[in-house]
Amino acid sequence: MNGFKAAFRAELFVMLHNNAARFLLVMPAIAVIIRAIAVKLSDNARQAQQSLSGGRSFEDIASSNAWGHLVDSLSIGLTLLSLSLVAYAAWSFSSDRDNGALRHVVIRTTNRMGIVLAKFANVFLLALATLILLGIGSALITAILWDFGPIVEDGYELISSAEIRQEVALGLGLAILPIPTALAFGVLVSVSTQSATQAITTALGITLAVDIFKSVLGSYAYYIYASFQPSLVDRSYLSDVGRLVRGYSDVMVDTQMLSLNQWIPLPQMLVFIAAALVVVRFRKL
Amino acid sequence: MSKEKALDPTPLRVEKLSKSFGDTPVLKELNLTVETGAVHGLVGLNGSGKTTTMECLLGMQPYHAGKISIMGLKPEQLYKHAGKVVSVFDSPSLHPQLTVKQTLEHACLLCERPARTPTQVEAMLGISQYSQYKIKHLSLGNRRRTSIAQALLGRPEFIILDEPFNGLDAGGVDDLLNLISRLNREEGTSFLLSSHQLPYLEKICSHISVLHRGRIAVSGHVSRLFNAQHSRLLVHCDDVVRACAIVQGMPGVEIEDNSYPGLLTLQLDGVNPALINQKLVEKGIAIHELVREKPSLETLFQAVVATDPLPALEVEI
Numbered sequence: 122m123n124g125f126k127a128a129f130r131a132e133l134f135v136m137l138h139n140n141a142a143r144f145l146l147v148m149p150a151i152a153v154i155i156r157a158i159a160v161k162l163s164d165n166a167r168q169a170q171q172s173l174s175g176g177r178s179f180e181d182i183a184s185s186n187a188w189g190h191l192v193d194s195l196s197i198g199l200t201l202l203s204l205s206l207v208a209y210a211a212w213s214f215s216s217d218r219d220n221g222a223l224r225h226v227v228i229r230t231t232n233r234m235g236i237v238l239a240k241f242a243n244v245f246l247l248a249l250a251t252l253i254l255l256g257i258g259s260a261l262i263t264a265i266l267w268d269f270g271p272i273v274e275d276g277y278e279l280i281s282s283a284e285i286r287q288e289v290a291l292g293l294g295l296a297i298l299p300i301p302t303a304l305a306f307g308v309l310v311s312v313s314t315q316s317a318t319q320a321i322t323t324a325l326g327i328t329l330a331v332d333i334f335k336s337v338l339g340s341y342a343y344y345i346y347a348s349f350q351p352s353l354v355d356r357s358y359l360s361d362v363g364r365l366v367r368g369y370s371d372v373m374v375d376t377q378m379l380s381l382n383q384w385i386p387l388p389q390m391l392v393f394i395a396a397a398l399v400v401v402r403f404r405k406l
Numbered sequence: 407m408s409k410e411k412a413l414d415p416t417p418l419r420v421e422k423l424s425k426s427f428g429d430t431p432v433l434k435e436l437n438l439t440v441e442t443g444a445v446h447g448l449v450g451l452n453g454s455g456k457t458t459t460m461e462c463l464l465g466m467q468p469y470h471a472g473k474i475s476i477m478g479l480k481p482e483q484l485y486k487h488a489g490k491v492v493s494v495f496d497s498p499s500l501h502p503q504l505t506v507k508q509t510l511e512h513a514c515l516l517c518e519r520p521a522r523t524p525t526q527v528e529a530m531l532g533i534s535q536y537s538q539y540k541i542k543h544l545s546l547g548n549r550r551r552t553s554i555a556q557a558l559l560g561r562p563e564f565i566i567l568d569e570p571f572n573g574l575d576a577g578g579v580d581d582l583l584n585l586i587s588r589l590n591r592e593e594g595t596s597f598l599l600s601s602h603q604l605p606y607l608e609k610i611c612s613h614i615s616v617l618h619r620g621r622i623a624v625s626g627h628v629s630r631l632f633n634a635q636h637s638r639l640l641v642h643c644d645d646v647v648r649a650c651a652i653v654q655g656m657p658g659v660e661i662e663d664n665s666y667p668g669l670l671t672l673q674l675d676g677v678n679p680a681l682i683n684q685k686l687v688e689k690g691i692a693i694h695e696l697v698r699e700k701p702s703l704e705t706l707f708q709a710v711v712a713t714d715p716l717p718a719l720e721v722e723i
Contacts, residue, residue, distance in 0.1 A: 131512055138503065222501045227464075227484070227485060229485060405461075
């Protein structure tokens, strides 16, 4: 345990002095802030155009509500976060093996399995910090540019703020759950491949391939953790929440999917970590 | 604590270590022991398996058979020594994005009880002026110095160095040789060094092992190994034919070469060169010069390799 603690501290030291990790920490938050400003400018231009030609439509009302933009920001930020951190997790072990730095940890501090766990714990910590920054950044920028409030049409409140908040929290929670599994997958790829370049391309390649082709699997796709993540081909509950908070009432909540979303990622994460711990025992360092 | 006391204090004990890459055996029942307080050199041809041996010892790659004990622990348990055993690899094995100072601070985190500060080891290795430089911007020699510096933070008892002189300039080699001598003398640190640089090893090693064709062909204390070798005597004289006739048949004397005019090369086995000189002078041979070639690591190495040369097909060009 002492060895793991020392390895964790040493890995944290390296991560804190790594420009790539610093960049990944702020990148999703900065990306969603830039995007929100661009959307606001575009909305203003469209509204100016429409004010010359007539009244406001329902879409305008929904678009001026901050909730939809907040969910969009979180969804895009989480997509960036999971892709970039899968790549970082894949790079973490393999790059240290490439440059040989891993050897000193094995000789002096902990065993191979301890290093894998220390790497995973550090990537998890980075994901957590990135997520917090993303949440703060998204909330701040949407609060500055738009107003939070209930969805109202013709004086009738379609969805109250409390209901929206509850749905956003649920959508966000369900979207965050698969992220540790994605990181564990990155670590497994990192341990299994021959070089850092191979690890990054393999991890990103498989992640994107699963994302693109998951619709082919039909309902079986919900037995893969990646189906619940916000992604390029988004089927997560957060994307449904995005439509819900814009007043679209046709959003159907699939309770079985919600249940799978809660129970599938964690066991898969444990499987990936266990596999990484087995593979690392037989690898040349 | 009692567990630590029970551990074997011998720095390294290897018994019948075997390792293959596919169908190609690299190490064949290799035996090697490094005594406490020894500076043990491991020499061998390119591809003889020195680095593979080092990596097996340190648990970096699996081996197929045999027993390795490093201060009483198996290679995969080395971390339990908490910095008493360290290694400097043939490549510097450092995080390229860290500065020298950060690298040493990072190494401190890996040590249970750092016995020296980063500033102290920087001064020991002469890299204080590069403290704020990133590793990726350093020359190979300075990266190697940094690698050695981080190994010394925890006051190790056994240091394994793989090709430590690569990339070092002449001054750097001298500094490293002095450092190894000092640590060995003052702190009793044991060393295992693998290198191609035979003259450097000869200067510093108390013990030598020659790795050839996957086995330790020769191993032991340097003085014993050198004494066991035949010494050569070069006799520059006016009449090689007569000189040959005089020394022929003398016990412990073998004529190696008499084909050069005025030069007779002899191999002596326990014979004092003064005796040869006396015999030749008594018979009226004019001796211009008598040169005794002392046994060296190079001659020892060449002798070992010559007894069992590699087949031509195995030599990669």
